[in-house]
Amino acid sequence: MNWKPSPCALAGLALLTAPIIVQAKIYISSEQAQQILFPNALLSKSPLIITDDLQERMRAASSIRHPFRGDRIWQSSNGGWFVIDEVVGKHEMITYAVALNAKGSITGVEILEYLESYGYEVAEAQWRKQFVGKTSVDPIKLNQDIQNIGGATLSCKHLTDGVKRVTVLYELALKNIPVKTK
Amino acid sequence: MMMRCKPLLGTFVEIVVDQEDCQIPIDRAFSVIQKIQELMGFHNPNSELNRINHLAHQKAVDIHPWTAQVLCIAKKIYRHSGGLFNCGIGHRLVAAGLLPRHITFSNHDLGGIEDISFLAPELIISRRPVCLDLGGIAKGFAVDMAVKILISEGVFSGSVNAGGDLRVFGESSWPIHIRNPRQPSELLEIGTLQNAALATSGLYFAKRDEQPSHLINPLSQEESFLQSRDSYSVLAKECIYADALTKVLALSQNQYHPCFKKFSAQAIRIAT
Numbered sequence: 001m002n003w004k005p006s007p008c009a010l011a012g013l014a015l016l017t018a019p020i021i022v023q024a025k026i027y028i029s030s031e032q033a034q035q036i037l038f039p040n041a042l043l044s045k046s047p048l049i050i051t052d053d054l055q056e057r058m059r060a061a062s063s064i065r066h067p068f069r070g071d072r073i074w075q076s077s078n079g080g081w082f083v084i085d086e087v088v089g090k091h092e093m094i095t096y097a098v099a100l101n102a103k104g105s106i107t108g109v110e111i112l113e114y115l116e117s118y119g120y121e122v123a124e125a126q127w128r129k130q131f132v133g134k135t136s137v138d139p140i141k142l143n144q145d146i147q148n149i150g151g152a153t154l155s156c157k158h159l160t161d162g163v164k165r166v167t168v169l170y171e172l173a174l175k176n177i178p179v180k181t182k
Numbered sequence: 183m184m185m186r187c188k189p190l191l192g193t194f195v196e197i198v199v200d201q202e203d204c205q206i207p208i209d210r211a212f213s214v215i216q217k218i219q220e221l222m223g224f225h226n227p228n229s230e231l232n233r234i235n236h237l238a239h240q241k242a243v244d245i246h247p248w249t250a251q252v253l254c255i256a257k258k259i260y261r262h263s264g265g266l267f268n269c270g271i272g273h274r275l276v277a278a279g280l281l282p283r284h285i286t287f288s289n290h291d292l293g294g295i296e297d298i299s300f301l302a303p304e305l306i307i308s309r310r311p312v313c314l315d316l317g318g319i320a321k322g323f324a325v326d327m328a329v330k331i332l333i334s335e336g337v338f339s340g341s342v343n344a345g346g347d348l349r350v351f352g353e354s355s356w357p358i359h360i361r362n363p364r365q366p367s368e369l370l371e372i373g374t375l376q377n378a379a380l381a382t383s384g385l386y387f388a389k390r391d392e393q394p395s396h397l398i399n400p401l402s403q404e405e406s407f408l409q410s411r412d413s414y415s416v417l418a419k420e421c422i423y424a425d426a427l428t429k430v431l432a433l434s435q436n437q438y439h440p441c442f443k444k445f446s447a448q449a450i451r452i453a454t
Binding site: 001002003004005006025027028036096109110111114156159160163 | 189194205373378379446
């Protein structure tokens with residue numbers, strides 16, 4: 001064990017503080033998530049038009065108000081599904097991928113991006129803009145400077161609701177889509 | 183460098199390794215954490231932990247070697263902290279609405295971790311009914327196990343962070359930040375860490391999110407929840423000790439509690 005305290009850490013004085021955005025991390029890209037969750041499988045994009053009715057039923061079942069986007073759905077050659085979605089809370093925005101097998105059971109969840117903020121809504125376009133076009137191979141500066149943060153991380157309750165909404169999407173829509181044959 | 187993150191143990195678990203092409207080691211590390219969640223989670227009514235809570239006062243219960251390891255260390259820390267660390271407070275967290283209710287306990291005289299005894303290395307029995315919650319120690323254990331897997335899979339250097347319970351390994355020194363308890367949106371740089379673990383407890387978001395305090399004094403019969411907004415961190419060689427000892431620091435309010443020396447740990451308190 002080797003700890004080099006910063007000079008004022010022991011004194012308990014005001015330490016160097018970093019700016020307002022606490023965490024802004026890009027972990028993996030959508031392609032990388034596909035490889036992790038569906039190794040060696042072929043995925044084809046299967047966008048889905050989310051009708052108002054479907055949107056409303058997904059909202060009711062998962063208590064997430066942020067609308068679901070139907071253009072980030074892929075089907076695997078063996079009938080599984082890969083869906084990207086995000087949860088937007090008052091203080092965080094988390095983009096994540098869910099893998100479902102052909103029967104609709106969750107086989108994996110990966111976090112793609114984790115953005116956390118205070119003081120103003122994370123959904124605010126201005127704040128989001130700085131991440132547009134960034135990928136995990138092009139980490140934003142904070143990614144490199146601030147790796148390890150002790151002290152509470154936001155709980156993953158919102159994410160649990162988000163994953164639930166993807167399973168609802170399966171039940172209401174994906175389930176009835178036949179496997180694409182080439 | 184590779185970074186991945188999954189929702190596990192009720193928080194976000196992040197694994198960072200200093201090399202490329204480490205997908206398999208990282209996958210294995212995540213599955214170990216998943217396995218620990220299945221064994222020791224309170225939320226899952228079928229976990230081994232809940233089987234212990236249901237049965238251990240009636241008969242001897244066979245347990246997984248990992249659960250045995252955690253219970254054994256929990257007992258040791260209970261002893262050396264004079265009872266300040268006790269996993270037997272599950273029912274009080276249930277009463278506060280922080281954990282789901284699987285069993286109704288109101289008509290029982292509930293015991294604590296001190297009532298659990300080992301009949302064999304992986305066989306336990308309890309003198310009284312218990313409602314154990316490993317929430318204050320299992321995350322640290324999971325971090326340690328993940329690090330162990332990464333190292334055995336040939337990863338030289340990296341870190342595992344489970345919602346603030348973190349451990350770094352390898353030759354590199356990692357800068358470590360702690361949230362400022364006065365202003366959780368700010369970070370304090372506390373120094374660099376090499377081959378060590380750091381865990382932090384605090385009520386950073388409890389007030390904002392209108393959640394009750396999850397830090398309970400097991401020695402007091404009254405509803406005594408910690409209300410201080412300070413931040414309590416402990417550095418140790420292994421994360422299981424760092425995790426459990428933050429509770430001793432928060433409840434004793436004493437950075438020099440003999441428990442820390444006993445487990446070669448160092449306490450850091452950041453006042454609000």
